Amino acid sequence: MIQAENTENHGCKDARMKKPNVGLFVTCLVDLYRPNIGFAAIKLLEQAGCTVEVPKGQTCCGQPALNSGDYANSRDIAKQVIETFANFDYVVGPSGSCIGSIKTHYTELFENDPEWLGKARDLAKRSHELLSFLTDIMNFDAVQSTFAAIATYHDSCSGLRELGVKKQPRQLLGKVNGLTLKEMHNAEVCCGFGGTFCVKYPEISTRMASDKVENITESGAEVLLGGDMGCLLNISGRLKRLDSSVKVYHTAEVLADMTDIPAIGDGEND
Amino acid sequence: MQPSSHNFKQNAKVALADKDLQIALAQVQEGFINKRARVVDKLAEFEQLREQGKQIRNHTLEHLDYYLERYEQAVTKLGGHVHWARDSEEACKIILDICQQAEAKSVIKGKSMVSEEIGLNDVLEQSGMDVIESDLGEYILQLAEEPPSHIIAPAIHKTKDQISDLFVKHHAQYGYSERQTTVPDLVNEARAVLRQRFLEADVGITGGNFLIAETGSNIIVTNEGNGDLSCTLPKVHIVTSGIEKVIPTLDDATAMLRLLGRSATGQEITSYTTFSSGPKRPGDLDGPEQYHVVLVDNVRSKMLADEFREMLRCIRCGACMNHCPVYGSVGGHVYGWVYPGPMGVVLSSMNLGLEETKDLANACTLNGRCAQVCPVKIPLPDLLRNLRRQQKRNLTAWQFVTG
Numbered sequence: 001m002i003q004a005e006n007t008e009n010h011g012c013k014d015a016r017m018k019k020p021n022v023g024l025f026v027t028c029l030v031d032l033y034r035p036n037i038g039f040a041a042i043k044l045l046e047q048a049g050c051t052v053e054v055p056k057g058q059t060c061c062g063q064p065a066l067n068s069g070d071y072a073n074s075r076d077i078a079k080q081v082i083e084t085f086a087n088f089d090y091v092v093g094p095s096g097s098c099i100g101s102i103k104t105h106y107t108e109l110f111e112n113d114p115e116w117l118g119k120a121r122d123l124a125k126r127s128h129e130l131l132s133f134l135t136d137i138m139n140f141d142a143v144q145s146t147f148a149a150i151a152t153y154h155d156s157c158s159g160l161r162e163l164g165v166k167k168q169p170r171q172l173l174g175k176v177n178g179l180t181l182k183e184m185h186n187a188e189v190c191c192g193f194g195g196t197f198c199v200k201y202p203e204i205s206t207r208m209a210s211d212k213v214e215n216i217t218e219s220g221a222e223v224l225l226g227g228d229m230g231c232l233l234n235i236s237g238r239l240k241r242l243d244s245s246v247k248v249y250h251t252a253e254v255l256a257d258m259t260d261i262p263a264i265g266d267g268e269n270d
Numbered sequence: 271m272q273p274s275s276h277n278f279k280q281n282a283k284v285a286l287a288d289k290d291l292q293i294a295l296a297q298v299q300e301g302f303i304n305k306r307a308r309v310v311d312k313l314a315e316f317e318q319l320r321e322q323g324k325q326i327r328n329h330t331l332e333h334l335d336y337y338l339e340r341y342e343q344a345v346t347k348l349g350g351h352v353h354w355a356r357d358s359e360e361a362c363k364i365i366l367d368i369c370q371q372a373e374a375k376s377v378i379k380g381k382s383m384v385s386e387e388i389g390l391n392d393v394l395e396q397s398g399m400d401v402i403e404s405d406l407g408e409y410i411l412q413l414a415e416e417p418p419s420h421i422i423a424p425a426i427h428k429t430k431d432q433i434s435d436l437f438v439k440h441h442a443q444y445g446y447s448e449r450q451t452t453v454p455d456l457v458n459e460a461r462a463v464l465r466q467r468f469l470e471a472d473v474g475i476t477g478g479n480f481l482i483a484e485t486g487s488n489i490i491v492t493n494e495g496n497g498d499l500s501c502t503l504p505k506v507h508i509v510t511s512g513i514e515k516v517i518p519t520l521d522d523a524t525a526m527l528r529l530l531g532r533s534a535t536g537q538e539i540t541s542y543t544t545f546s547s548g549p550k551r552p553g554d555l556d557g558p559e560q561y562h563v564v565l566v567d568n569v570r571s572k573m574l575a576d577e578f579r580e581m582l583r584c585i586r587c588g589a590c591m592n593h594c595p596v597y598g599s600v601g602g603h604v605y606g607w608v609y610p611g612p613m614g615v616v617l618s619s620m621n622l623g624l625e626e627t628k629d630l631a632n633a634c635t636l637n638g639r640c641a642q643v644c645p646v647k648i649p650l651p652d653l654l655r656n657l658r659r660q661q662k663r664n665l666t667a668w669q670f671v672t673g
Contacts, residue, residue, distance in 0.1 A: 067636055069658030157637035190595045194635025201633050203283050207599045208635075 020138075022050040023085045025093035025102070025127075028060050029229035034264060037229065040256035041094045041130050047256075048140035050090075057084045063101040064195055066109070075109045082106070082119045090137070091127040094252050095228050096159020097195075099129045104162050129159055130252055131227055135168040141175060145257035148178030152221035153251075154212070154235065155188045156228035169227055169251045176254060184219035186211075193234035209238035216246055224248045229264075236265030271389060271417055273622050275606030278629035285600040294429050295601055302423075302592040305536025306643070313532065323529045324647040326522045327583035330514075334574060337483040337516045338565070344486025348548025350561035358388035361566045365475070365508055366393055368562055372506045374399055374472035380490060380500035381405035382477030383421050383586060384510045384566055386608045387621075390475070402467045404496035406460055413440045419602030419610060422534050422588040427601045430456070464496070474500035474558065476546075478511035479585070480526055481563070484519040487547040488563065491530060491540040501546050507558035509546065513565045514574075514582040526585060529645040534587035569620045577656055581616045583646040590640035590650055596633055605630060612640040612650040619657050624664060631657035 022045050030037045038054070045052045062077030081102065085091045093099045103124045110117040134140040153173070159165035173181055192198060192208025212235055216224050224239070224246055226232050236248040247263035274281065285291055310316045330337055342352040355361035361384075369377060377399050379385065391412075394401045403412045407425035411418060413436045418424030425433070430453065437459055438449050444463050450456045476497055480489040488509045490497045501507050517523060531537040550557030573582055591597040591611025602610030606627075609617045615630040631654045640650045 067655060067658070069655065069660070069662035071659055071662075157635070157639070161638035161642055188639070190635045190637035190639070192595070192635065194637065197633070197635045201279070201282065201596075203286055204596055204599050204633065205635075207286055208595050211595075211599075 019049055019051045020089040022052050022090045022092050023088035024052055024054045025058065025061070025081075025085070025091050025098060026054060027093055027095045027098045027229065029233065030094060033233065034229055034250065036258055036261055037094050037250045037252050040250070040252040040258045041092070043256040043258065044130070044134060044140075044252060045092060047142065047144070048134050048138040050138070053088070055084050061098045061101045063098060063105075066101060066105055067195055071109060078102075078106045078109050078120065079116065082116070082123050085123060085126075086119075088126065090133065091123065092130050092133045093127075094130040094250060095230075096129045096156050096163050096165050097228055097230060099127055100158035100162035102127045129163050129165055129227065131172060131255075132159075132163060132165045132168040135171055141172070143172055143175035143255055145175075145255055146177040147223075147254045147257070147259055149223045149247075150180045150182055150221050151223040151225050151254075152182050152184045152216055152219040153187060154184075154191060154216075154224060154226040154231060156226055156231045157188075157190050159227050160188060165227060169225070172255055173225065173251065179254070182219050182221050184215040184221065186215050191231045191235050193230045195230065198234060205234075206238070209234055210242065213238050213242050213244060217244060222246060223263075225251050225254060227251050232264050236263070240265055271386070271608065273607045273618070273626055275618055275622060275627045275630055276625075278604060278606060278633060281604040281606065282600045282633070285604050290429050290432060291427050291601050294427050295598060297426065298592055298598055302536065302588075306533060306589065306592070307536075309532045309536045309538060313528075316532070319525065319529055320645055320647055322525050323585075323645050324583060326517060326525060327585075327646050330517055330522075331574065331579065331582055334513070334516070337518055338513060340483040340518075341481050341486060341516050344483065345548065345561075345563055346486075348486050348561070349551075350486065350548040350563060353562060353564045355388075355564055355566045357568055358566070361388045361510065361564055362390055362393040364564050365390060365510070366397055368506065368508055368560075369394060369399060369473050370397070372472055372560070374506070376400045376402070376467070376471045377473045377475060378468055378471035378500050378504060379403050379405075379408070380474070380476035380492070380497040381408055381424070382475065382510050383418075383608065384477055384512055385475060386418060387512075387568065388510070388566060390510070402464070402471070404464055404468065404494075404500055405492070406457065406494055406496075409460060409464065410436060413437075417603070417608070420588060420591060421586050421609060421611075421613075427603065468499045468503050471500075471504045473506040473508060474502075474504035475508045475510060476500050478509045478515050478563070479530065480523050481509075481511060481516040482518075482520060482523055483516050485547060487520075487545045489523060489527070490544050490546070491527070491542065492544070493535070493537075493541040495542050498542055498544050501544060502556045502558070505558055506560040506562070507546060507549075509561075509563040511563065511565055513567055513570050514584075530585055530587055533585075533589040533643065533645040573620055578616060578620060578653060580648050581613070581620070581653060583648055584613055585646060586613075587645055589643040589645065590648075593639045593643050594634075595637065595639070596635070612654070613648070616650070616653050616657070624657070624661050628661055631661065 062074040066074040106120040191212045192205040198205035410425040419427040478488045549561040597611040607618045619627045636651045
């Protein structure tokens with residue numbers, strides 16, 4: 001697992017050490033559709049003993065351009081991200097796919113540029129997906145949350161396969177009062193979002209999302225949790241269109257006890 | 271075959287609405303995904319084995335010229351002949367010549383994706399030969415006049431009912447008029463019809479799962495035994511293979527075979543693992559009088575020198591397509607050429623060009639499940655992303671030209 005390479009431990013219980021300074025990488029979808037996840041991330045990081053800043057200059061990580069094969073624009077965006085987050089001990093984001101891009105793909109963009117390759121590697125070392133950062137780097141387990149529900153967990157592809165995020169969210173969710181986790185069949189299979197994929201091939205995407213909804217329904221869960229807003233938006237949209245009553249939340253919202261707003265995809269009046 | 275990859279979007283819509291296809295595709299979960307998972311769970315060193323497989327294939331590709339020449343020498347020493355084909359046309363011509371010199375009227379085939387790639391059947395049939403596919407899946411498709419939709423389970427898109435219908439229609443001429451509805455009965459009927467065709471065949475053509483440079487042997491793995499009969503009964507045996515299929519030694523072959531069965535069909539070992547090493551020797555009870563190997567390049571030597579080299583590690587197990595949720599939704603025909611699924615996206619793009627195949631690399635969520643199960647660790651999502659990059663470059667160049 002990639003996180004295991006980082007043996008530094010700023011554990012919150014060790015008061016002698018300076019609090020790690022975390023730059024929160026908010027991500028586009030959280031900024032635009034679900035700021036609550038960003039605030040939940042700040043709350044959790046602070047509970048874990050970090051100081052958190054949200055640098056203003058931040059933008060998209062460039063993943064849509066990168067995955068569309070537009071390396072020139074991806075490179076420009078990456079440089080901007082690298083500079084914005086240059087002075088933090090850690091860069092943490094509530095998304096396996098955005099952090100996956102920063103951590104595993106930025107270096108590919110600068111293969112022929114030693115100066116920026118060095119900077120990209122440095123950023124990659126300091127970057128972490130939120131839930132795995134809390135467990136693997138901060139040894140955080142003091143979850144203070146109550147959420148009475150039967151939930152199932154969707155493993156988002158990039159977090160799972162690029163970053164090894166699998167047991168960390170389950171470990172943390174196990175500490176939530178009243179929450180029961182029930183695994184669904186094919187939790188690790190893509191939900192059909194795939195960034196631009198769902199726009200270019202809507203019929204195939206819809207079919208994959210319907211398969212996901214079928215597995216969620218069969219699990220008997222009332223709530224779907226995950227760690228990536230792209231997948232959660234996609235799945236919640238499909239759940240709605242198939243008249244499901246299953247509610248969707250980001251794991252950070254549940255862990256931070258910030259679920260007193262309408263679920264993802266539910267309007268204020270639902 | 272005439273590619274239809276440019277129609278991917280439209281064909282995908284049709285496939286999603288095809289009820290029979292969707293019933294057939296639902297078999298992939300238990301038949302391939304679950305079976306593989308169970309057998310991999312039982313082998314503690316499977317991950318190390320994947321790394322070993324990757325290293326064996328990388329080493330071979332690094333020294334491909336050397337191992338191919340070693341292989342040719344070994345085959346020649348056994349009394350066989352190695353033929354080199356730059357492209358499909360040359361390969362078909364070589365095989366046609368061998369068949370015509372043997373005055374072949376009837377050719378029996380074991381399963382060979384390379385023969386699909388080069389379009390062999392049409393060429394032989396146009397020259398008046400009777401060509402019979404002996405792999406059950408390929409045989410079904412020959413009756414249905416359809417191309418394969420999967421590299422190891424070519425008729426995966428057919429339901430049992432559809433196969434029953436095909437047999438009723440085509441087997442009545444051999445006296446089988448009763449409609450069979452169970453798998454064992456269907457298999458037995460096909461076996462009985464095919465047995466006579468094996469005995470009549472003048473030439474047997476098979477593929478090659480691995481070519482061993484050390485011994486000059488060709489290995490094929492099957493579960494039906496049709497490959498053995500295709501190798502041993504006719505007086506001429508022709509092996510068709512891509513140039514990348516060579517591996518150095520028998521030891522390497524054992525490692526690769528441990529990976530292949532598990533990754534492909536979830537079997538520790540396939541029912542038959544057949545080694546063909548040259549023609550029948552004096553004193554041998556059976557075997558062909560002539561043994562030919564036709565090694566096909568097509569775009570392989572070009573790939574060896576470019577960014578898609580890692581694709582040449584492929585051992586054609588089909589695990590990437592079995593685990594691809596896009597393949598699982600639309601099936602293999604939608605990809606529009608010989609090789610479907612993630613590996614097929616790369617090979618089709620290399621063979622047909624980026625214009626014909628531009629949808630293929632994009633019709634992927636980059637979820638990474640294919641790379642996770644690939645027995646030789648081909649980074650398929652990275653290769654697909656790179657294809658998108660090439661498309662983008664071409665587009666940019668075009669925009670520059672057109673101002």
